[in-house]
Amino acid sequence: MADNYTPRYAFVIDPRRCIDCRACLVACRAEWETPLGQTRIWVRDSGVLGEFPNLERQFIPFQCQHCENPWCVEACPTGATFQREDGLVLIDEEACIGCGFCVEACPYHVRFINSETGKADKCSGCFTRVDRGELPACVATCIGGARMFGDINDPESEVSKAIRGRRVHRLITDQVDTGPMVFYLEEPLNPATVMPTPVSQPSAEAFWQKAAIPFVKAAIALAFAGQMGAFIMQLIKGEREFDEM
């Protein structure tokens, strides 16, 4: 491969192989120390469908779709949410101001404000593991083999082989098509549990112009005023108070 080769990472999910053991949820929480009560990934349960004894049930591993056109990136006022060349949508915690616009903008509702850091949070594709040549934590531990991950540009990768000659499904609707890079090998039995919903401002640009810019300007002004205030207080009261922090 050429030196400038860039992989394009994607997830392939085979719901038939998911047994809802939730090892992925625990592995993800451990890897990222996600606070209790919050999670970066899910196993969506269709529920028990049908009437006894003719029943069906499907489990769908679910997470950030690492979209080709991520609305969250557009919605982010500081550039904290960005997309790497390999497709992974990431959050620069240093730059994130925790405004939550990206949380609102995601049609899959997979983002949240981390209750401990106050920053936006979501599946990062375990980019640190991936950059070391390892699989994401959820994929690595998956007993049924339902979660797969790899370079969709590489015809020899597990994900490329898994979808070759297969009908794949992406979680898109007439209203929402952000180019999700998670490919499902089975259609959802209960679409309501996984399909994206139009967010309150479907146009990210409009969202940005109408709501975000004035608010962020105000937030930045407030933060600046706070800093100034603190600085003035420091000048007045001297260094002592800061020493005790």
Add this chain to the structure above:
Amino acid sequence: MSDYQTSLPGKPRLTRRDFMRIAAMAGTGAVYAATARPARAESIRRPHLPGPNSDYVVPTMCEMCVWRCGVRAKVRDGRIYKLEGNPDHLHSQGNLCARGQSGFMMTYDPDRLPFPLKRVGERGSGRFVRISWEQALDEIAERMLAIKEQYGPEAMIFSSTHNLSQPLFENLLNAYGSPNYGTQRSLCFNAMVSAHLTTFGIEEPERKYEGIKYIILTGRNLMEAISTNETKALMQAIMDGAHVVYLDPRYTKTASKASEWLPIRPGTDLAFHLALLNVIVNEGLYNADFVSQHTVGFEELEETIQPYTPEWAASITEIPADTIRRIARDFSAAKPESFAHPGWRTSNFRNSFHTERAITILNALMGVCHQPGVCRLAAPEPDVGLGAPPQPPYPRVRAPRLDGVPWKYPVVPLKLGVFQELRDNILTGEPYQAHGWFISRQNPAMSIPERQKTVEAFNRLDLIVVIDIFVNDTGWYADYILPEATYLERYDPLHVAGNRVFIRQPVIEPLGEAKSALWIYKQLGERLGLGEYFQYEDEEDYIRQQLEPLGVDLETIRQVGYIEVERPDLEPSYVWNTPSGKVELASETLRNAGFPAVPVWEEPPAPPPGQFYLLTGKVGQHTQFATQNNLYLHEVYPKNRLWIHPDAAAERGISNGDEVIVRSEVGEVRIEVWVTEGIRPDCVYMAPGFGHISKGLTTAYGEGASSSDLHLTHTDPISGGQALTETFVTVEPAPRESVIPAPEVSHG
């Protein structure tokens, strides 16, 4: 001095929020009274771990269930932060289940017991004080010696559950001289194991899934009662097109993956399998060569099963005769790439032994159980020549066993025992009165049916010692609780899997004053005058003695986590370890003991009108009674709910999420319901392990309810297995009380 806890868990049931409030009022920081000086200096050598703030990876073994997957434990700044499945281990193959992934949260559980406790309040009051290890060990040994002197060694009961340090626990028991040993076996797999011993002379066959075309799973919920590599193998077989027939009154996750789910009437699996045998024998669908060369009793079997036609079974099992006939034919046509899974926990009905026998016979008739690569009769793990410390012979035991083996249960294998009977005979005082109970890594207050009786038994005893990492529910009633190191903090004896010998080794130093079982048993053994049975300096010395004949040093195995050993390829065994030396379709041993030599139909009891069968069975996120306090597992499965069919719920005016009172002959519980089409209308189901009564488990306390409050004690007279499903219950809406909103996770 402040007490460990302030009050009994009382009725009405406290909600979790109430408890948190009470705990806060009592001052959670001061629940342990600090009255004693720190324990004496270590006599034990510490493992040579990297420095306290280092980053490193240690290969070791999981202990979140009994399957023992290989683990790579990752440490950052001296703290374990992630566990990965070890790809070099046969059982994990690089994966871990939710329990395995959460393992380090056992180590860092806020409720870990950091030092030995001694009871100061009434038994069950939960009032303890901190004592030193020296005081604890001295006092326990003194009291155990007093019991031995006054009542004989048989007055002391020992009990523990499947674990790697069990040989040393058994050393303590046998050297002390007691015949009374309680294990989980009769609550779990007595029927399955004794059926295999009867038919084939082995405990359990190895199963191979590669290339398999047809599998019958009789309640073996492999997608939730997870054995990592076997669960994986079943999934792969399904993806490769194997036909899976799954019998269960409940639509489990395995049912949702099976080719066909047969919601059989509880207790009638025997009728289903007898009908399969009927078709297979009468239509000549068996492996005639295998039957003539390797089995005895075919004629008797043929005669006995004549009445058991598919039509006969249809009315009993509620599975159509045509379905049974089709399955018999397809199963046979797929041989030898087919097998009937015997299940694992088979403690369901008093007829479960016959069910298991029918399954072993079904496999025998197919001849599949000698096919390499299919369902191979494995010899016991071959002796790879591990060493062991020298020790004198054990003292001779003269007293009969309190669990009724063999004087009441003549064919129950000695090793399996009848735990529930042992508990009952603490209460009857027959054939003699027990006075002490030494319990390691086990929770009989949760596991044995009829918890009320178990607690009553605790109250009959002079001494109860519990070794655990928490104040578990049994510890709550103990006189002494000794804090054990978790599996990530200690060594255990080596474990052989396939052609490899694996080590469990410390990833970090034990927290607090926790110690390994090897250390505790040795310290106690020495104080009991039994030091000759514990001839090792420390854990590392024990393992060195194990490794010595192999010429491998400890450092080598510690680095990689395992060593390869030479092991002869397992050839199909044609030497059957049975009295006849053949596969016994008919068993003279059973006949001589007054039991049917071949399986016969025994009608199980059924619930009276308006009542339900109470079903139990594992979930994928918890192991028995030990993991509900784990914060990460609590997050993915916080509490059990009662499964009930919509029709049954509607009849009683119950809606999804309501609280109900479930009542049996012996007890009642309050629990939230999950109304689901996924269960027969005549059954309800509760996952085991919830409804903890120890307030030392602050995460699990108050979550869900325990079926041990409801289960009646019924024992299969042949295998000694507890019949857990012979408990019938009523369900009615609970009187209103403030309830906590359910967390947003699936309980199904």
